[in-house]
Amino acid sequence: xxxxxxxxxxxxxxxxxxxxxxxxxxxxxxxxxxxxxxxxxxxxxxxxxxxxxxxxxxxxxxxxxxxxxxxxxxxxxxxxxxxxxxxxxxxxxxxxxxxxxxxxxxxxxxxxxxxxxxxxxxxxxxxxxxxxxxxxxxxxxxxxxxxxxxxxxxxxxxxxxxxxxxxxxxxxxxxxxxxxxxxxxxxxxxxxxxxxxxxxxxxxxxxxxxxxxxxxxxxxxxxxxxxxxxxxxxxxxxxxxxxxxxxxxxx
Numbered sequence: 001x002x003x004x005x006x007x008x009x010x011x012x013x014x015x016x017x018x019x020x021x022x023x024x025x026x027x028x029x030x031x032x033x034x035x036x037x038x039x040x041x042x043x044x045x046x047x048x049x050x051x052x053x054x055x056x057x058x059x060x061x062x063x064x065x066x067x068x069x070x071x072x073x074x075x076x077x078x079x080x081x082x083x084x085x086x087x088x089x090x091x092x093x094x095x096x097x098x099x100x101x102x103x104x105x106x107x108x109x110x111x112x113x114x115x116x117x118x119x120x121x122x123x124x125x126x127x128x129x130x131x132x133x134x135x136x137x138x139x140x141x142x143x144x145x146x147x148x149x150x151x152x153x154x155x156x157x158x159x160x161x162x163x164x165x166x167x168x169x170x171x172x173x174x175x176x177x178x179x180x181x182x183x184x185x186x187x188x189x190x191x192x193x194x195x196x197x198x199x200x201x202x203x204x205x206x207x208x209x210x211x212x213x214x215x216x217x218x219x220x221x222x223x224x225x226x227x228x229x230x231x232x233x234x235x236x237x238x239x240x241x242x243x244x245x246x247x248x249x250x251x
Contacts, residue, residue, distance in 0.1 A: 001251035003244045004046050007195035011233045012037050025193045029053040047086040071103050075110045090118035132169040139174040181214050197240035201233035209243050
């Protein structure tokens with residue numbers, strides 16, 4: 001299983017080690033101004049469309065957002081940075097599923113590679129079945145931001161159904177924002193992503209992983225100075241990189 005670490009931009013200016021061997025996820029929303037780190041162009045990078053960030057922008061501008069123009073810029077960025085794995089714009093709640101499908105096709109035609117289809121509960125089980133037959137990579141929305149997401153996330157039987165159906169159709173499956181470590185032992189996602197690694201920096205927690213690759217203890221660190229937070233973020237990120245390498249070989 002590949003565990004993509006999201007939110008690397010948090011420590012990009014302080015991390016002084018190579019990233020070419022680390023699986024990272026970044027969002028086009030972070031790079032829409034044209035600026036991006038070298039890690040974005042590396043082989044083990046996966047690109048999120050930034051749709052969730054755009055929709056949840058505190059200014060509320062998405063209500064009058066030019067999604068057509070956003071997709072054009074997204075396509076241009078994918079081409080410019082030579083992305084191999086990238087998500088569709090799962091903005092059903094704003095433009096409707098038909099428009100999402102239109103954008104999906106537009107991206108595929110322009111790049112020559114289909115984007116990863118991001119399923120959410122509003123699309124229904126039949127749509128999952130259909131897309132697993134048509135697309136090589138599926139993503140399952142398990143966000144706790146919705147009641148449906150909470151239900152799916154908390155029920156391993158439901159998660160097993162999605163995973164097994166994808167694999168029966170030889171499709172890979174990605175768990176969006178899912179790194180519940182106790183469950184990753186039994187849920188055979190092909191990949192997942194999470195920003196959980198940076199939670200410690202916010203609350204002053206140090207995370208350690210044991211030889212089995214899973215967290216064994218968290219404890220409070222002195223977080224009185226900004227430098228301490230930066231140091232803590234770097235340490236916790238390195239611990240999650242260890243977990244990432246363990247997961248790739250053993251999960």
